[in-house]
Amino acid sequence: AQSVTQPDIHITVSEGASLELRCNYSYGATPYLFWYVQSPGQGLQLLLKYFSGDTLVQGIKGFEAEFKRSQSSFNLRKPSVHWSDAAEYFCAVGGGGGADGLTFGKGTHLIIQP
Amino acid sequence: NAGVTQTPKFRVLKTGQSMTLLCAQDMNHEYMYWYRQDPGMGLRLIHYSVGEGTTAKGEVPDGYNVSRLKKQNFLLGLESAAPSQTSVYFCASSVLAGSTDTQYFGPGTRLTVL
Numbered sequence: 771a772q773s774v775t776q777p778d779i780h781i782t783v784s785e786g787a788s789l790e791l792r793c794n795y796s797y798g799a800t801p802y803l804f805w806y807v808q809s810p811g812q813g814l815q816l817l818l819k820y821f822s823g824d825t826l827v828q829g830i831k832g833f834e835a836e837f838k839r840s841q842s843s844f845n846l847r848k849p850s851v852h853w854s855d856a857a858e859y860f861c862a863v864g865g866g867g868g869a870d871g872l873t874f875g876k877g878t879h880l881i882i883q884p
Numbered sequence: 885n886a887g888v889t890q891t892p893k894f895r896v897l898k899t900g901q902s903m904t905l906l907c908a909q910d911m912n913h914e915y916m917y918w919y920r921q922d923p924g925m926g927l928r929l930i931h932y933s934v935g936e937g938t939t940a941k942g943e944v945p946d947g948y949n950v951s952r953l954k955k956q957n958f959l960l961g962l963e964s965a966a967p968s969q970t971s972v973y974f975c976a977s978s979v980l981a982g983s984t985d986t987q988y989f990g991p992g993t994r995l996t997v998l
Contacts, residue, residue, distance in 0.1 A: 774926075779924070802983065802984045804986075806989075811991075811992075812991060812992075813888070813974055813989035813990050813991045813992055814927075814974070814976075814987075814989040815989070816986050816987075816988075819986065821984070860926060860927070864982065864983030864984055865983055865984060871917050871919075871929045871932055871942065871976075871982035871983060871987070872929075872982060872983060872987065874926040874927040874928075875926055876924055876925060876926040877926055
């Protein structure tokens with residue numbers, strides 16, 4: 771069965787500092803990987819996704835993520851965070867063309883210090 | 885385009901009461917999903933639909949029923965609400981199979997069962 775682990779429940783970062791959110795997945799075949807962001811009281815919005823090709827993918831709002839097959843990881847990064855980046859971040863894995871959606875991690879809550 | 889909308893935004897029920905949550909999308913998507921989000925649990929798939937007139941069970945279907953009589957609408961029903969169903973419910977839709985495609989989420993319905 772597929773699974774996603776986000777090891778950090780909470781992360782606190784100073785505004786302007788760099789950010790890395792960790793995601794490890796377990797999937798038997800070629801994974802489709804996603805990062806979603808959830809602002810307080812809102813639904814989820816896609817930041818970026820990886821299907822194939824270049825292992826470094828660019829997303830919206832200045833985020834990027836790198837797929838490392840050998841480490842089963844898909845970590846999310848941003849060089850300089852802004853106060854508006856405070857949110858819940860979810861990593862998700864899918865694949866195989868199944869209609870039953872994605873498997874989500876439990877999320878990482880990002881706090882931005884002024 | 886409104887995207888994915890959910891009705892109502894908030895609801896309080898007493899144990900044993902019934903209710904229906906409505907999800908509507910105006911993007912002509914084939915695939916639709918209902919998730920629940922609980923603290924520290926991420927999102928878990930309740931039911932999904934691969935097209936008008938079809939429904940299927942997800943990871944946590946017990947206590948819920950769904951219907952997709954029209955392509956743009958996906959209804960989630962609770963016949964006899966229980967406190968364990970207190971949660972935030974999200975609807976999502978996608979063009980292609982959800983395990984490989986971007987899902988578009990509604991703003992959520994916060995349900996409390998007393």
